[in-house]
Amino acid sequence: MRIGRVLRHLFTPSWVLGRTFTPDVMAAIDAAVAASEACHRGEIRFAVEAGLDLPELMRDATARERAVEVFSRLRVWDTEENTGVLIYVQWLDRQVEIVADRGIARRVPQAAWERVCRTMEAAFRDGRFGEGSVEAVRAVGDLLAGPFPARPDNPNELPDRPILL
Known part of the structure; x- marks a missing residue:
């Protein structure tokens, strides 16, 4: 455990996210998910978390571990075809993780998700938060469109709205 990270x-404060993930950015992400x-x-959820709580910090939780917890908490797994995907941003550590449900994990390699994460992190380093987020949603959609093309009966099973944790 690094003391700098803990402090x-x-x-x-969690409200710092509102300076970067403004209502306009959140609306753009929402629209990108819907499109x-x-x-x-597939069903895409987008979650941003400012900082971790003390219990997560004490166990030195990684962004990946936290993303899996959020995937479960938001019930991203709760889709008919097991096609939920979580894009998780751990803001203070500047890390992005993508967690895909088992139906997708069998058909899309982890390396593809990693490329999307690293591209998004690079956009964030350049200060392109909204654009980087929307580009990531589009990239996830491109990865899903091949193995899981839309059908006429394509229900929206999870909220499109991004969430600030």
Whole structure:
């Protein structure tokens, strides 16, 4: 456990996300998710978390571990075809993780998700938060469209709205 990380997480208020993930950025992500899901049968959730709580910090939780917890908490797994995908941003550590449900994990390699994460992190380093987020949603949609093309009966099973944790 690094003391700098612990202090940064404990003393940074969650409202700082609102300065970067403004209502306009959140609306753009929402629209990108809706447009993407019209092209495939996957369900995309987008979650941003400012900092971790003390219990996560004490166990030195990685962004991946936290993303899996959020995937479960948001019930991203709860789709008919097991085609839920979580794009998780751990803001203070500047890390992005994508967790795909088992129906997708069999058909889309982890390396493809990793490329999307690293591209998004690079956009964030350049200060392109909204664009990087929307581009990531589109890239996830492109990965889903091949193995899970849309059908005429393509229900929206999970909310499109991004969430600030």
